Ligand SMILES: Nc1ncnc2c1ncn2[C@@H]1O[C@H](COP(=O)(O)OP(=O)(O)OP(=O)(O)O)[C@@H](O)[C@H]1O
């Protein structure tokens with residue numbers, strides 16, 4: 338009884354904050370999204386979103402960019418996580434700092450850094466031109482590729498740290514056991530390392546996917562006018578067009594599809610075996 | 618290869634291993650015959666695991682050659698050595714069922730499905746755990762995990778089985794049970810085995826031969842009885858079991874028999890020794906507690922009488938301490954051969970056979 342009460346008291350402040358700044362505004366936004374221009378209750382906004390091909394393409398583009406970002410962070414991040422897992426505590430710390438240090442700088446500045454690097458006169462294009470590998474500059478910016486590059490840079494730390502954490506938990510004698518049973522290093526990776534790092538991979542994918550779906554700054558800066566994603570359009574509806582109800586409906590479309598996809602993914606991954614192996 | 622050599626499954630020739638400046642394994646040479654059970658016995662940090670890891674291929678020797686089945690193995694990676702190994706921490710794959718764990722090595726060898734099924738079943742029967750095949754490792758007890766680890770190592774029919782302290786994580790009773798199990802398995806399938814332990818009882822009961830290691834050096838290689846009865850060094854004798862150590866001086870050497878006058882005032886006669894002694898030499902005399910008999914005071918052909926200081930009953934035997942002269946002797950008394958009342962303070966006699974007395978030269982600084 339006493340214990341219960343003290344727990345309630347302990348979580349009360351954070352609950353109050355969550356309620357005040359998160360749940361109540363969410364509720365108000367939701368009510369807003371159910372209004373038409375005459376401020377009458379209506380489902381018109383949602384009907385528009387699911388019927389207009391423009392908005393369906395917008396949704397699909399947002400998902401597509403997020404999936405590419407997940408794939409890039411996974412493929413680039415896994416080796417870094419493996420390196421950290423094999424390194425000494427000191428090296429792990431150094432690598433973690435190197436990965437997190439860019440987050441000390443505003444994402445706006447980092448994106449502008451990319452603009453300088455990837456632009457038509459950026460050093461990548463200049464170098465390739467100079468080497469004669471291309472004869473006109475590649476388009477690396479203001480398209481989906483640019484957005485994926487920017488988002489990968491912004492979120493790869495989450496993927497690396499999530500995977501590294503689960504790799505740290507693997508008993509290294511399992512690698513010896515696999516080797517002595519006849520497994521080459523590649524076999525060991527696919528049959529031992531990868532399956533045992535699954536909880537970290539799942540966490541990383543979920544994190545990076547949700548973050549990419551709702552990312553605003555990077556698509557706005559590196560996608561230009563051609564790669565608009567839901568957060569960017571929602572922003573425009575609210576700030577420029579002043580169509581708040583449609584902006585709110587877009588926000589809930591984003592939230593709903595993120596939750597749906599993430600839970601679908603969880604369903605897919607969490608097989609009977611996964612639960613038996615990874616839950617206590 | 619001569620026919621003599623083909624019976625040697627493992628050969629270490631002057632193996633040496635350094636970590637930075639520390640020499641961890643020094644000039645290790647050993648031949649293990651087909652079907653033999655050899656133990657590496659020694660205190661913590663003496664280089665047992667390091668040597669085993671060199672045989673397995675996880676470490677490369679800095680000097681010397683390693684042969685398995687007559688083939689030089691230096692530089693061959695572990696996954697090409699066709700060995701079985703059981704680790705101290707079991708190291709079962711947590712994401713695979715017992716059957717999948719056991720089948721792992723067979724799948725890598727591209728054995729057919731039906732045969733895998735058959736061999737997994739056979740080896741699980743061998744370790745008497747056919748009913749756990751569909752469980753995950755964490756659903757097994759410690760002893761069961763260890764048996765499955767052994768099954769996984771054996772199923773590939775390795776040319777050599779390496780065991781690194783496989784019993785040390787188990788409680789005392791289970792240890793003994795699995796020790797007997799290991800012995801039975803070895804008798805049944807006869808796989809050449811190298812067993813690492815720091816427990817002398819395990820080594821004595823299981824091995825055909827024991828390699829006693831200390832600080833990376835081989836102290837002695839011999840059968841359990843040789844190691845126990847004819848230790849090559851003081852280290853071997855003291856490591857293998859409890860003992861009484863008395864300092865003294867040789868007074869007479871005649872017809873292989875050595876007489877020592879101890880500093881505590883005892884005269885000890887010893888039978889033939891591995892090394893020669895001369896009169897006047899400073900020596901240590903060793904007598905094991907279980908080799909000393911308690912008798913009525915007075916009649917002591919080789920021994921002395923003294924006062925019983927302490928007696929603690931331990932079930933199968935009683936551990937006593939007897940003050941004889943200036944020495945405090947530990948004596949292990951089997952209750953069967955004793956009709957004595959063991960009351961502290963009473964006077965008792967201690968006697969032993971001269972053949973059970975071991976003499977070692979004292980180190981120079983002690984003389
Ligand atoms: N990778 C390493 N780097 C440096 N020193 C090491 C390394 N591995 C082992 N050593 C040292 O080598 C010595 C022998 O180690 P080893 O693990 O072979 O001992 P052991 O006989 O197996 O001991 P235990 O019974 O405790 O397992 C120890 O002094 C240890 O500190």
Ligand SMILES: [Mg+2]
Nearest residue numbers: 665666667781
């Ligand atoms: Mg060891």
